[in-house]
Amino acid sequence: MEQSREEYKYSSVCSDPTKSSWLPLLRQMFVCSGVTSYFFIYGLFFGAPTVYVPQIRKEANSTEAISMEAVSWLFSISSYGSLPWAIICPVIAQRYGRKAPYVILWINTIICVSLLYFSKSVTELFGATFYWGIWISNAIGTFFHWKNICILIFIxxxxxxxxxxxxxxxxxxxxxxxxxxxxxxxxxxxGEDEDSELELKQLISSQKENLKRKHERKEDNKKNCFIKLYDSVKAKTFYIPLIYSLLTICLYHFSGKLACSGYIIDIIKTITASESTAYEGMLVLDGVTVLGMVFSNNKLRSYDNVYVFV
Structure with missing residues (x-):
């Protein structure tokens, strides 16, 4: 009886189960565009040191304006700054919902880009990088002043x-x-079409079962927490995705792509003794990276993940 009342309560929100329109698609695009923009912003931040380091050195007419040690830290400090958030954000998302971490990230990004834009020393650059598309960032730095990257991030x-x-x-x-x-x-x-309503019904039904099992597990206090952790870790659903992720990350780092992204201008300039050629080579490298991502995504739909990885 209680279940039928709940089902009536859910179905009463729907005015017409057969109705379909473009509005749900536009709403999904609205939400997804905000999420996608953060990946774009990450690329801008990641690519910014590649162009602002040579520009600052050129303006100061000295390579000592930013030492090689400082350059190394500028490229790596963002990774150290992200480590706490890798733990904090999932906890917040689990406790307060998926929207809460994005609000925190938005505030953090505003502070970070303001600090980056108004920075006048290497120390301030460190702070901005710690708090927080590569191709776009490098292209802006090639043809315009590097602070225009900050303006785009602010937009x-x-x-x-x-x-x-x-x-x-x-x-x-x-x-x-x-x-x-x-x-x-x-x-x-x-939306409220038939397929969406079926998906909603399956979602609610499956989560009711999950909540029921979770309640039963809470009542069973005999099982040690370490045994539960061991059971979770040895499950294929845990270690198989983890292995794939680690292999992909190792391939990225061992291939030298990260080093090339940071030092590509210095490397090509040393080889060719031409600053313009160095910037052109940087843009070509970024173009190959972007095309590689698009190509691999298309291949993943047609071939097995292992085949694409090999």
Whole structure:
């Protein structure tokens, strides 16, 4: 009886289960564009040192303006700064929803880009890099002053105010037993057609089962937490994706791509003794990187992951 009342409550939100329109697609694009822009911003930050280091040295007419040791830190300090967030963000996302980490990231990015734009010393550059598309960033630095990269990032941040208008993740809401809100957000994103309603019904049903199993596990206090951890780690669903991820990361680092991205201008300038050729080579390298990502994504749809990796 209780279940039928809940199902009626979810279905009552829907005015017409057969209705379909372009509005849900536009809403999904609205949310996805905000998420995608953060990858774009990351690329801008990552590529910025490649162009602002030579420009600052040229303006100071001295390579000592930014030493090689400082350059090495500028390229690596962002990774050290991201380590705490790799732990903090998932915890926040699990506890407060998927939207909360993006709001924190948006505030963090605003502070970071402001510090980067107004920086006048290497120390301030360190701070900006610690707090937080490669090709676009390098292209801007090739033809314009490097601080224009910050302006583009700031424009992206203005657009990302849209985060405040995002709905919460339907999956997260269902995971926490908030099924009525889950139905409302799911219909806002996916619409109210027959396929979307079937997907919503399956989502709510599966999460009810998960919550039931979680409640049963809580009542069973006999099983040691270390045994639970061991069971999770030895599961194929855990270690197979982890191995693939580690192999991909190792391939990226051992191939020298990271070093080339940071020192490509110095490397080509040493070989050719031409600054213009160095910048052109940098853009070609970035172009190959972008085309490689597009090509591999298309191949992943047609071939096995292992085949593409090899």
């Amino acid at each position: 992206c941040c203005i657009y990302n105010i849209s985060i405040l208008f995002w709905p919460d993740s339907p999956v997260w809401l269902a995971t926490n037993g908030r099924f009525e809100e889950c139905a409302r957000c799911h219909r806002w994103l996916k």
